[in-house]
Amino acid sequence: MLHSRLISALAATLLVACSSVPTPPAFSTRTDVSQLLSLQKTRLDVAAPVARSKWNSHAPIDDPAREQAILDNVGAQAQKLGIDAQWARSFFQDQFDAGKIVQRDLHRQWKLEHRPPFANPPDLAHEVRPVLDRLTPELLAVLARLNGRWCEPDVAGALDELAPEILGADYAPPVQEKATQALRCR
Numbered sequence: 001m002l003h004s005r006l007i008s009a010l011a012a013t014l015l016v017a018c019s020s021v022p023t024p025p026a027f028s029t030r031t032d033v034s035q036l037l038s039l040q041k042t043r044l045d046v047a048a049p050v051a052r053s054k055w056n057s058h059a060p061i062d063d064p065a066r067e068q069a070i071l072d073n074v075g076a077q078a079q080k081l082g083i084d085a086q087w088a089r090s091f092f093q094d095q096f097d098a099g100k101i102v103q104r105d106l107h108r109q110w111k112l113e114h115r116p117p118f119a120n121p122p123d124l125a126h127e128v129r130p131v132l133d134r135l136t137p138e139l140l141a142v143l144a145r146l147n148g149r150w151c152e153p154d155v156a157g158a159l160d161e162l163a164p165e166i167l168g169a170d171y172a173p174p175v176q177e178k179a180t181q182a183l184r185c186r
């Protein structure tokens, strides 16, 4: 008798303890969306050093061979993570295009200012591109956690709320829209 009362008291305590734990899915979804947008922002931040390097070297903003190599790697890695390869490629193409809006805006501004070459331009191949290459697997890992969930209300809601906050801190709406295009519920 005493034994069974003790068990039901313990069970009741456990029930109370479990129900007071915050719901982890909503919390981790918001964290994942925030992390994704922060990584996208970090990638966009690399556009300015890329633009400085190309301003000095007169290299074109578009480098289709480099883009193709990244996309082929992205497609292969995405498949291993269970992400649709074509979707992952279009997400990364959007990141390239968003970064190129930033690069073009800077070159346009420097042209108007008759800006001379930069004194210490970053080395594109040895300093700048390695930063972008390190971001690729990090982006793919978060994308794998959010894979196919873009129409879930907590994912779409976090995206709507956090994109203007995180990307909008430094980037205009056209850049934000391009960078988040593949993430929208369709």
Ligand SMILES: C=C(O[C@@H]1C=C(C(=O)O)C=C[C@H]1O)C(=O)O
Binding pocket: 050, 061, 062, 063, 064, 066, 067, 070, 095, 096, 097, 099, 100, 129, 132
């Ligand atoms: C960032 C660069 O400029 C462009 C954008 C790229 C990117 O975002 O990864 C890749 C090649 C270029 O078309 C670059 O040349 O490295």
